[in-house]
Amino acid sequence: MYVYTEVDQRIVDERVEQYRDQTRRYLAGELTEQAFLPLRLQNGLYIQRFAPMLRVAVPYGMINTAQMRKLAYIARFYDKGYMHFTTRQNVQFNWPELEQVPDILAELATVQMHAIQTSGACIRNTTTDPFAGVLPGEVEDPRPWCEIIRQWSTLHPEFAFLPRKFKIAVTADPEQDRAAVQLHDIGIQIVRNADGKTGFKVLVGGGLGRTPVIGTTIVEFLPWQHLLTYLDAILRVYNRYGRRDNKYKARIKILVKAMGIEAFREKVEHEWAFTKDGPATLTEAEFKRVQAHFTRPAYQTLTEQPAELTTALETNADFQAWYQRNVMRHQEAGYAAAIITLKNTGAAPGDISATQMDNLARLADHYSFGEIRSTHEQNLVLADVRQDQLFELWQHLVENNLASPHWGLLPDMIVCPGGDFCSLANAKSLPVAAAIQRRFDDLDYLHDLGDLSLNISGCMNACAHHHIGNIGILGVDKKGEEFYQVMLGGSASHDASLGKIIGPSFNHEAIPEVIATILATYVELREPQESFIATYRRVGLAPFKEKVYAPKAA
Amino acid sequence: MPLKQPELLASDDAAINNSQILVLETDTELEAITATDSVDVIAIRFEAFTDGRGFSLARMLREQRNFQGTLRAMGDFLPDQMHYLARCGFDSFVLPEGTHPETATACLNAFTEAYQTSVERPEPLFRRQ
Numbered sequence: 001m002y003v004y005t006e007v008d009q010r011i012v013d014e015r016v017e018q019y020r021d022q023t024r025r026y027l028a029g030e031l032t033e034q035a036f037l038p039l040r041l042q043n044g045l046y047i048q049r050f051a052p053m054l055r056v057a058v059p060y061g062m063i064n065t066a067q068m069r070k071l072a073y074i075a076r077f078y079d080k081g082y083m084h085f086t087t088r089q090n091v092q093f094n095w096p097e098l099e100q101v102p103d104i105l106a107e108l109a110t111v112q113m114h115a116i117q118t119s120g121a122c123i124r125n126t127t128t129d130p131f132a133g134v135l136p137g138e139v140e141d142p143r144p145w146c147e148i149i150r151q152w153s154t155l156h157p158e159f160a161f162l163p164r165k166f167k168i169a170v171t172a173d174p175e176q177d178r179a180a181v182q183l184h185d186i187g188i189q190i191v192r193n194a195d196g197k198t199g200f201k202v203l204v205g206g207g208l209g210r211t212p213v214i215g216t217t218i219v220e221f222l223p224w225q226h227l228l229t230y231l232d233a234i235l236r237v238y239n240r241y242g243r244r245d246n247k248y249k250a251r252i253k254i255l256v257k258a259m260g261i262e263a264f265r266e267k268v269e270h271e272w273a274f275t276k277d278g279p280a281t282l283t284e285a286e287f288k289r290v291q292a293h294f295t296r297p298a299y300q301t302l303t304e305q306p307a308e309l310t311t312a313l314e315t316n317a318d319f320q321a322w323y324q325r326n327v328m329r330h331q332e333a334g335y336a337a338a339i340i341t342l343k344n345t346g347a348a349p350g351d352i353s354a355t356q357m358d359n360l361a362r363l364a365d366h367y368s369f370g371e372i373r374s375t376h377e378q379n380l381v382l383a384d385v386r387q388d389q390l391f392e393l394w395q396h397l398v399e400n401n402l403a404s405p406h407w408g409l410l411p412d413m414i415v416c417p418g419g420d421f422c423s424l425a426n427a428k429s430l431p432v433a434a435a436i437q438r439r440f441d442d443l444d445y446l447h448d449l450g451d452l453s454l455n456i457s458g459c460m461n462a463c464a465h466h467h468i469g470n471i472g473i474l475g476v477d478k479k480g481e482e483f484y485q486v487m488l489g490g491s492a493s494h495d496a497s498l499g500k501i502i503g504p505s506f507n508h509e510a511i512p513e514v515i516a517t518i519l520a521t522y523v524e525l526r527e528p529q530e531s532f533i534a535t536y537r538r539v540g541l542a543p544f545k546e547k548v549y550a551p552k553a554a
Numbered sequence: 555m556p557l558k559q560p561e562l563l564a565s566d567d568a569a570i571n572n573s574q575i576l577v578l579e580t581d582t583e584l585e586a587i588t589a590t591d592s593v594d595v596i597a598i599r600f601e602a603f604t605d606g607r608g609f610s611l612a613r614m615l616r617e618q619r620n621f622q623g624t625l626r627a628m629g630d631f632l633p634d635q636m637h638y639l640a641r642c643g644f645d646s647f648v649l650p651e652g653t654h655p656e657t658a659t660a661c662l663n664a665f666t667e668a669y670q671t672s673v674e675r676p677e678p679l680f681r682r683q
Contacts, residue, residue: 007667007679018664022634030657035632038604121604151669151679157641158613158672161606228678239610274618279681280671286680 001062001371002147002293004112011155012109015116019043020102027099042122042160044115045101053421054093054101055118056108060128060146060170061089061374065361068372070111072357078104083357085342085350087414087465088167089127089374090118094421116154121162123153123235128170129178130375133294134330134337134383139190140198142172144291145227148282152228159235163242164250166235167207180376180492182206182215183468185252186234191221198224204234204264205256208462212498213253216261218268225282226272232280233272237264297369297384302334305387312391319394321443322405327390328381336387338368339407340380340397343437348430349415350378359400367393377414377453379407409446410454410519411437414465418458418475419482425458427475427482432456432508439512440519449519452532455490468492470533471518472499473511484511488518488544489536502545514548521547558674560662561624561646562655570648573624580608590621595646600629609642616643616673633661643673 004012019039026036044055056071063071071091075083078100084092096104108114117124126149133141149168153159159166169179172190181187187203199221206215222230238252241259256264313320328337340360343349352360360380364372367389368382375381385393397403406412413436416422418429433456440446455469459476466472468490476483484506487499506514521544526535536544563570573594578587580600590596596615598608608627615621626646627639633653636644640662649658669679 005683007683011665011667011669014665018634021660025657031634035603035634039632039634121606154669155638155665156670157638157668158609158670159606160638161604161609161635163606236610239606244605244607275671278671279677283680289680 001064002059002143002290008151009109009112012112012114012116015043015114015155016102016105016109019105023099023102038120038161040098040101041120042117043101043105044118045096045098046119051095052098052101054096054104054115055086056091056093056113056115057118057125058090058113058374059150060126060132060143061130061376062143063372063374064111065365065370065372067111067113068357068361068364070107070113072354072361074104074107075354075357082351082353084348084417085352085374085378085380087350087376087378087416087463088125089130089376090125091374094417117160119165120160121164121166122160123156123162123166123168126150126153126168126170127179127184127376129173130373130379130381131178131328131337131383132172132373133296134332134335135173136329136331137175138172139174139192140172141291141294142170142190143294144287145188145190145200145224146170147290147293148227148287149231152231156235158232159239162235162239163244164247164252166238166252168231175494177492177494177496178375180465180468180496182494182496183208183212183465183492184215185238186231187215193221200224200227202230202234205253205261207251207253208465208467209251210248210460210462211251211253212462212467213257214496214498215253216256218261218265224287226276227282228280229275229278230268230272232275233268236271237267241267296332299332299335299384300386302332302386302388304333306334308388309390316391318398318405319391321447322394322403323390325405325409325447326403326407330384332384334387336385336390338382338385338390338393339375340382340402341404341406341412342378342380342402343406343412344401344404348417348420349413349433352380356400356402359396360402363393363396377412379412405443406446408451408453410440410449410452411446412453413437414453414455414469416457416463418456422458422463424461425475426460426477427458427484428508429456429458429464429473429475432473432475432484432511435508435512436515439516449523450531453490453492454515465492466490467498468496469499470536471515476505478505481507483507486511486514486518486548488541489533491533500541502541503549517548518544558640558645559659560640560644561626562658563626563646563648565648565651567648575626577628578611580605580611582611584611584614584618587615587619590615590619590623593623595624595626596621597626597628597646597648598644600627600631603631603635609638612639612643613673633658634664636662637664641668641672641674 203215419425457464490499628648
């Protein structure tokens, strides 16, 4: 994992002091509400429905155990004893005091964390695949590139007042895209050309929100040395020409659509010509320096499927159920990645208590080289667990209520905080999620349904990415009442697609029954081994629509 | 390395009108600017402090046009933006009304290092370490 240099630390420390002074000036009346707004947003502080909300950056989802313990401490001391993982691998505290935020940021700086650019019209946290560096088949570890992008984007002098927020995601897995790069302002796929040289396929103008768009390729192969100059050129064209008159039309996707990709690319190439091969061109030495922080841990020589594992699988059905869903294969023989789903009925998806955080830190130290990753599905990963210790680890996870065997199944929903917390929301999302989880609690049925994503957003800002759930639910306001639109067929992977609305919206009591009908229709129509999304793509929306809106027998 | 101390002007400062000035809006196209060689001062006027276009325009004037004269920020900007503005090439500021020069100077020097290339430090951090 990346370790700060003296300069990295100094920049973060100076940022804390800068923000401390800005808070002081705001409280003293020297900074207006309007002037303070972008300053606090660029330090992660929102004013929410009930209290401020502080979003802390988790660069590309990597957290070490010292950081996790610090977050637990902050949750206890400055908040209400819990924390929330977001859909962009970051974390949020829902109840900090505005006056105490500079102190929280200073605490974070002691463990090399910050809240820089976690909100506001600027370049946000760069996200990637949570299995980066351990995944069989990845082109190479994407994390050094993410760190290089993190440094370039941090306090970038030219791009702090963009038309709108700007999100970059990176993937290195040619098979499956777990970072949803086609749905980001810039998506980067690490690729190798015919000569075996590393480069990037760059997509631009993807995104969700009110106008969901799948990104367009702007360059098929960008040699790695040019990454930062090319990013600078894209950002400059966006900063100069992105719409500033209407915040719903201000994202880069609207600009790319309006200009057309050819004209947009031409502008980018024009800007790039001034800096290409200039001083911002990356060097081998810099890449090597950053890459050296992401070396493989001290793996032992182990064998696949050791007796400790196979025996436990034969004798413990609960462990077997968890193992089948929540354990991923690994590059190294005898190791595995274990997924911890933060989706327990009754708790908000992505929430974790300070006690769970402390216990998880202890487990990560003991079983996974002291590192934890967050995923954009609001889950956690212990990426380097010995297979012969999986059963032991699972038993500890059970004790901490962190062992739900649901990864990638229906109850592993992505859900925004919704109307319970967020002042933008049209409708509540958490109670709808809980009602669905309560209705579908038969593990055999869930396993039989197999891979299925269900995403619930409380408004069209789409924080829970409802357009790319296999089943998407969107809260809407109808004359002051909360209703829910249901859509089918979304996907976030390399075959990304946007869901289609099934028909008129439903009230919240109806939703579990609607979902049950959709699932029953799938089970009826599927071919052997066919996933929900594959069946949907084969049969289309019509059969689902017919069943869901069929007149009910009295 | 601290930033070069820029010129800090009050909004009623006579010096503002002493030299030959070209005043640009933030959305002025670089191609539309022809007089960069014949003026001492180019001012970019910010209608709103959230308008980031002026940051890019300043860099383009410095880095693509090689403008060596005074580049002045005026209009609606925050002292808290002056560090970034200076790194984008501004070396003169007409301070918004009510701004203490000490606040402006403190904001200007908020950071002692930066990762990116910028007008005052054309090499990125990774080439200077």
